Amino acid sequence: xxxxxxxxxxxxxxxxxxxxxxxxxxxxxxxxxxxxxxxxxxxxxxxxxxxxxxxxxxxxxxxxxxxxxxxxxxxxxxxxxxxxxxxxxxxxxxxxxxxxxxxxxxxxxxxxxxxxxxxxxxxxxxxxxxxxxxxxxxxxxxxxxxxxxxxxxxxxxxxxxxxxxxxxxxxxxxxxxxxxxxxxxxxxxxxxxxxxxxxxxxxxxxxx
Amino acid sequence: xxxxxxxxxxxxxxxxxxxxxxxxxxxxxxxxxxxxxxxxxxxxxxxxxxxxxxxxxxxxxxxxxxxxxxxxxxxxxxxxxxxxxxxxxxxxxxxxxxxxxxxxxxxxxxxxxxxxxxxxxxxxxxxxxxxxxxxxxxxxxxxxxxxxxxxxxxxxxxxxxxxxxxxxxxxxxxxxxxxxxxxxxxxxxxxxxxxxxxxxxxxxxxxxxxxxxxxxxxxxxxxxxxxxxxxxxxxxxxxxxxxxxxxxxxxxxxxxxxxxxxxxxxxxxxxxxxxxxxxxxxxxxxxxxxxxxxxxxxxxxxxxxxxxxxxxxxxxxxxxxxxxxxxxxxxxxxxxxxxxxxxxxxxxxxxxxxxxxxxxxxxxxxxxxxxxxxxxxxxxxxxxxxxxxxxxxxxxxxxxxxxxxxxxxxxxxxxxxxxxxxxxxxxxxxxxxxxxxxxxxxxxxxxxxxxxxxxxxxxxxxxxxxxxxxxxxxxxxxxxxxxxxxxxxxxxxxxxxxxxxxxxxxxxxxxxxxxxxxxxxxxxxxxxxxxxxxxxxxxxxxxxxxxxxxxxxxxxxxxxxxxxxxxxxxxxxxxxxxxxxxxxxxxxxxxxxxxxxxxxxxxxxxxxxxxxxxxxxxxxxxxxxxxxxxxxxxxxxxxxxxxxxxxxxxxxxxxxxxxxxxxxxxxxxxxxxxxxxxxx
Numbered sequence: 001x002x003x004x005x006x007x008x009x010x011x012x013x014x015x016x017x018x019x020x021x022x023x024x025x026x027x028x029x030x031x032x033x034x035x036x037x038x039x040x041x042x043x044x045x046x047x048x049x050x051x052x053x054x055x056x057x058x059x060x061x062x063x064x065x066x067x068x069x070x071x072x073x074x075x076x077x078x079x080x081x082x083x084x085x086x087x088x089x090x091x092x093x094x095x096x097x098x099x100x101x102x103x104x105x106x107x108x109x110x111x112x113x114x115x116x117x118x119x120x121x122x123x124x125x126x127x128x129x130x131x132x133x134x135x136x137x138x139x140x141x142x143x144x145x146x147x148x149x150x151x152x153x154x155x156x157x158x159x160x161x162x163x164x165x166x167x168x169x170x171x172x173x174x175x176x177x178x179x180x181x182x183x184x185x186x187x188x189x190x191x192x193x194x195x196x197x198x199x200x201x202x203x204x205x206x207x208x
Numbered sequence: 209x210x211x212x213x214x215x216x217x218x219x220x221x222x223x224x225x226x227x228x229x230x231x232x233x234x235x236x237x238x239x240x241x242x243x244x245x246x247x248x249x250x251x252x253x254x255x256x257x258x259x260x261x262x263x264x265x266x267x268x269x270x271x272x273x274x275x276x277x278x279x280x281x282x283x284x285x286x287x288x289x290x291x292x293x294x295x296x297x298x299x300x301x302x303x304x305x306x307x308x309x310x311x312x313x314x315x316x317x318x319x320x321x322x323x324x325x326x327x328x329x330x331x332x333x334x335x336x337x338x339x340x341x342x343x344x345x346x347x348x349x350x351x352x353x354x355x356x357x358x359x360x361x362x363x364x365x366x367x368x369x370x371x372x373x374x375x376x377x378x379x380x381x382x383x384x385x386x387x388x389x390x391x392x393x394x395x396x397x398x399x400x401x402x403x404x405x406x407x408x409x410x411x412x413x414x415x416x417x418x419x420x421x422x423x424x425x426x427x428x429x430x431x432x433x434x435x436x437x438x439x440x441x442x443x444x445x446x447x448x449x450x451x452x453x454x455x456x457x458x459x460x461x462x463x464x465x466x467x468x469x470x471x472x473x474x475x476x477x478x479x480x481x482x483x484x485x486x487x488x489x490x491x492x493x494x495x496x497x498x499x500x501x502x503x504x505x506x507x508x509x510x511x512x513x514x515x516x517x518x519x520x521x522x523x524x525x526x527x528x529x530x531x532x533x534x535x536x537x538x539x540x541x542x543x544x545x546x547x548x549x550x551x552x553x554x555x556x557x558x559x560x561x562x563x564x565x566x567x568x569x570x571x572x573x574x575x576x577x578x579x580x581x582x583x584x585x586x587x588x589x590x591x592x593x594x595x596x597x598x599x600x601x602x603x604x605x606x607x608x609x610x611x612x613x614x615x616x617x618x619x620x621x622x623x624x625x626x627x628x629x630x631x632x633x634x635x636x637x638x639x640x641x642x643x644x645x646x647x648x649x650x651x652x653x654x655x656x657x658x659x660x661x662x663x664x665x666x667x668x669x670x671x672x673x674x675x676x677x678x679x680x681x682x683x684x685x686x687x688x689x690x691x692x693x694x695x696x697x698x699x700x701x702x703x704x705x706x707x708x709x710x711x712x713x714x715x716x717x718x719x720x721x722x723x724x725x726x727x728x729x730x731x732x733x734x735x736x737x738x739x740x741x742x743x744x745x746x747x748x749x750x751x752x753x754x755x756x757x758x759x760x761x762x763x764x765x766x767x768x769x770x771x772x773x774x775x776x777x778x779x780x781x782x783x784x785x786x787x788x789x790x791x792x793x794x795x796x797x798x799x800x801x802x803x804x805x806x807x808x809x810x811x812x813x814x815x816x817x818x819x820x821x822x823x824x825x826x827x828x829x830x831x832x833x834x835x836x837x838x839x840x841x842x843x844x845x846x847x848x849x850x851x852x853x854x855x856x857x858x859x860x861x862x863x864x865x866x867x868x869x870x871x872x873x874x875x876x877x878x879x880x881x882x883x884x885x886x887x888x
Contacts, residue, residue, distance in 0.1 A: 018696065019655035037662040040655075040696050042780060043771035046831040061827060068652070068696045070732045077766075095648075 009059040010170050013079055015103045016088035017096040018067030021122040024153035025088065026062050029163055034154050041066045044075075051167055058167055072106075079110045084166055088120040089137075091150065092129035097121070097136070104144050116169050117146040120162060125152040251281040255360040259350040260289060261331075262309055272309055276347060278360050285316040285364040287336070289347065311344060316365045319379045324354055326375070330742045330865065553850065555843045556587035558789075564593050572611030574600065580607075585798035588789040594708045601795040602721040604714075618714065625713040629684045649694050653682045660699040664784055666707050677706055681716045688720065695730035698723075700776040704788050725870035729775050736869040740774050741767040744805050746863035751809055751852055755816045764826050769833040770808050777804060778840075786842045793846060794870075799853050801871050802864050806856070810848035811840060 014022040023041050028034055030049055045064035050057060063082065065075055079085065085107040089096040100119060107117055121137045124130075134150055141148030149165060151158040255278035263271050274291040289311040320339040326332050331348040334357070338344075349357075358377060361367050370376035567580045574580050581601070589597045599605040605614050632646065640647055657678040661667045667674050678699055686694045702719050709715040728736025744767050749756040759765050772780055777794060779787050794804050812819070815836075824832060853860060867873055 018652055019659075038659050039661075039780065040659055040699070042697055042700070042775055044768065044830065045834055046827055048827075048831070066696055070695055070730070070734070073734050095651075 007059060008056070008170075009061060010084060011061045011063065011082035012084040012086055012166065013063040013065065013075070013082040014086045014088065015065060015075070015107070016067060016086075016120075017090070017093070017099050020067065020088045020090040020093070020096050021151075021153050022067065022086075022088050023064050025086075025120065025122060025151060025159060025162070026064055028153040028156055028159045030062075032156065034156070043071070051163065053164075053167055058170065060163070060167070075106075079107055079115075082111075082115065083170060084116045084118065085111075086118050086120055086162075086166070087146075088122050089132070090123050091121045091132045091137075092123050092126040094131040097132040097140075100140070101144075104146065116166065117144070118162070118166060119144070119146055119148045121148075121150040122153060124150050124157060125155045251279040251286070254278045254280045254285075254364065255357060257349065257351065257353045257357065258292070260353075261348045261350050262345045263348065264309065264345070272306060273350070274310075276357070278357070278364075279313070280364060285361065286313045287311060287316065287319070288313055289344075309345065314338070316361070316379055321370070321379055322358065322361070322367075322377045323373075324358070324375045324377070326354075327742075553586055553847070555846065556583075558588045558590045559583055559593065559597075560590050561593070564589070564597070572614065573609065574607040577607040581796035581798045585793055585796040588792050591708075591785075591788075594788065594792070595710070595714075598705070598708055598792065598795075599714070599718055601792060602718050603724075604717050604721045621717050622713040625684065625716050628688050629680065631687050632683055649686050650683060652696075653679055653686070653694050653699075656696060656699045657682065661703045661784070664703075664707070667703070674706065677712050677715070678702055681706065681712060681719060684716060685719060685723070688716075689723065689727070692723070692727055692730060697730065697776045700779045701726065704779075704784065704791065707784075708788065725872060726777070728869045737771065737775060739865050739868040740805065741770065743802065743864040743868050744770060744774075744808050747805055747809050747852075747856065747860060748812065750856055750859060750863055752813055752816065755812065755820065758820050762825055762829075764829055769826070769830040770812075772834070773808055773811075774804065778807070781837050781840050782842060783838065790842060790846075799850060800861070802861075802868065803849055803853060804870075805864065806849040806853040806860070807845055809852050810845050811836070813852075814845070814848065 014026060016022055018040070023038055023045070024034060026047060027038075030047055041064050043066060046061065047064070048059060048061045050059050065071070085103075087100050087103045087107070089100050091097070104117060104119075107115060119137060119141045121132060121134070137150065138148055147165065147169065149158055149162050151162055153159060255276070257276045259273050260276040261271050261273040272291050274289050277288045277290075279286045279288060289309075291306040291310060314336075318338050320337045323335045323337065324332065325334070325346070331350055332352065332354045333346040333348040334354060335346050336344045358367065361377075361379070366380050368378045370378055563583065567574055567576065567583070569575050577600075584597065584601070599614075600607055605617065609617070632650075635643065635646060640650075657675050660675075660678060662672075662675075667678075681702060682694055682698060685698070686692075701722060702715065705718050705722070706712075706715040709718055726736075729740075730736070745756070745759075745765055748759070759767075777787075778790050782790055790807075794807075797803075800806065815832075819829060819832070822828070856863075
């Protein structure tokens with residue numbers, strides 16, 4: 001075990017429109033549960049979780065934000081020193097997908113290229129209501145040069161891979177192979193491999 | 209201006225004395241070579257800004273708003289500041305006061321520098337320093353405009369940003385008076401040069417050091433007690449400091465007073481709230497002992513006794529559990545040596561039928577609204593009467609209305625509601641396609657109502673009609689108040705109202721009434737939230753300096769960790785029933801319209817030793833505060849808040865900028881005329 005820095009802390013900020021599932025993704029990751037009676041996030045919420053990777057341990061600090069535009073004035077100070085921005089949309093809501101461009105630009109404005117950005121298409125369980133294809137999400141991510149993955153917090157799909165992917169891309173992780181094979185199998189089976197392949201390229205840290 | 213006039217400007221002796229000190233230099237610019245007319249002849253106004261305000265005292269009611277102008281005449285630039293006419297709402301603010309502060313045609317040739325201050329919250333202000341050492345009082349730009357002001361000055365005179373301090377702008381800096389300028393401007397540095405920790409002087413000194421980044425009103429008046437002793441032997445103290453002091457006798461005094469109240473009998477450095485809790489287990493506090501860890505080393509020197517300065521003494525015998533604040537008389541306790549914080553009165557059971565009817569005359573009028581509000585303040589209302597009481601507290605019905613009038617209004621308002629509701633109901637599918645804003649709003653509301661209090665039986669299950677009502681009311685409101693629209697958090701505020709009113713139209717109008725006060729919380733510019741968070745920071749500074757200093761050291765002064773508390777009035781922090789209790793108590797506006805801010809302080813104080821002891825940084829603090837949800841002891845917190853509110857008194861009120869929610873905007877009384885008589 002090559003623990004470079006056992007208590008390395010990384011700040012992740014979750015952005016995206018109202019009700020795309022930011023809190024649900026976090027809750028699934030933190031507690032492996034999904035609750036349909038969530039309340040809208042008011043202000044900012046903060047959770048942290050330690051991830052034990054093969055070769056080191058990282059502490060992820062998750063900042064959950066309110067989605068509505070008028071609360072955005074609060075957000076920049078939190079973006080300022082975060083390592084990762086997770087920008088989520090609802091695959092069943094085209095507008096939330098279109099708005100991710102604004103979020104990406106905002107993060108870029110605030111942080112330049114010194115930040116890992118992950119585009120996350122959530123709610124893949126809403127198969128019949130899908131308005132945004134995986135290719136569109138993938139293309140947008142390529143366009144911006146950011147990582148991409150589709151998830152379903154409700155079904156528990158691709159949530160761990162999302163965070164492993166993030167962990168693998170964190171500064172100081174480039175040379176380390178930190179993603180377990182079995183996690184990524186899930187990705188390949190359910191998403192047809194497209195998203196995961198793409199993010200492997202973008203993230204630069206995946207081993208599968 | 210006559211010298212004699214300066215002596216009786218105010219009934220505050222200290223204030224008058226400080227006036228006297230600065231009067232000679234004031235005279236020079238007032239009655240000197242310049243014409244006393246407000247504008248030179250043939251002048252061109254190049255900058256004009258209204259609502260530029262000075263704060264002569266700590267009392268919000270005594271602030272003086274005026275018009276700041278830059279006037280160009282020939283090659284010279286002049287500055288004037290004239291108080292607005294007829295704005296005085298205060299008898300103490302005489303014409304003489306206004307004349308004193310009036311700035312008449314000061315040429316920029318006489319200006320040495322302008323210092324700009326940008327507090328994290330609150331108004332930007334500038335301090336103009338003249339070349340002979342006089343500084344004008346801080347000019348607060350209520351409507352913004354500092355940047356334009358400086359830009360305009362720059363167009364007409366040589367203005368150079370100081371290399372040492374980017375907020376200092378040197379005027380006509382042809383030589384190099386930099387050192388001199390800085391030494392006269394950098395008050396904290398100058399003042400901290402004389403720091404002897406155990407003398408009375410040092411009390412103020414340490415305070416000003418702690419405030420060094422923003423030389424705000426509180427930091428610039430460090431010498432209220434020690435000034436006379438000090439000024440003779442302190443070369444570092446420029447005359448400008450004395451002038452600043454004179455104009456800025458704001459919170460220092462109040463702060464010392466209250467902190468003294470909190471510390472006097474508790475030399476271990478803990479506030480009495482914690483202290484009392486750890487000492488007296490019989491009280492209804494239900495927190496773990498670890499919350500009050502006495503080992504936490506947060507000691508600070510005990511300050512000298514400023515008892516003679518205590519304006520409102522809130523005293524009690526140490527062995528008494530509580531005194532009846534309802535009959536509290538500030539002066540009657542004058543001679544006690546031992547101070548302790550008054551405790552909030554124990555809560556009463558919720559008001560029941562018999563009591564409620566006793567407040568009504570035979571036709572249903574509330575005979576004594578003030579007494580009713582006070583009763584509700586101390587215990588709330590039984591649920592079955594909330595429907596009637598909330599409509600009154602919120603101002604939807606007038607206290608003096610009869611049963612019949614209320615029934616009549618109900619039917620009128622129902623029609624009115626239906627009319628507004630019909631505005632969006634009549635939007636066809638085809639029309640909606642071309643109405644993005646409508647679709648967006650509807651979408652936002654739909655997304656939020658299905659996740660609002662669904663664990664409460666009133667809203668649970670599929671196809672719950674009450675969820676649809678939430679939707680319809682919120683969408684109707686977004687048409688009633690199209691400018692504000694819908695914002696997250698509104699569904700939280702509406703949910704208990706609908707639960708209580710059980711009627712669509714009645715809920716709507718009560719919600720409208722609530723939003724008249726809380727609407728600014730949801731403004732796009734977040735102004736209402738900013739002013740409340742600002743006021744909260746000032747209140748903590750007033751009521752708990754160590755905690756304030758801790759927050760300051762840890763970059764927590766933005767108080768964003770209290771954002772949710774304030775935005776939706778503790779809705780997410782308390783169980784549903786307790787939220788309703790909290791709200792009806794807050795809505796009484798008994799003691800203060802801003803009791804909710806004292807509630808914030810009370811909760812923070814309750815956990816202060818944990819916060820400080822565990823050295824929480826901003827992240828940890830936010831997490832900690834969010835996780836307090838469901839763990840707040842409502843009654844104990846309300847009692848603490850009441851005590852803090854009484855303790856802070858007028859000094860507390862002065863921490864809260866005018867118009868801070870839930871205060872009604874001053875100019876807009878249309879919907880609330882019926883409440884005027886009952887305003888506290």
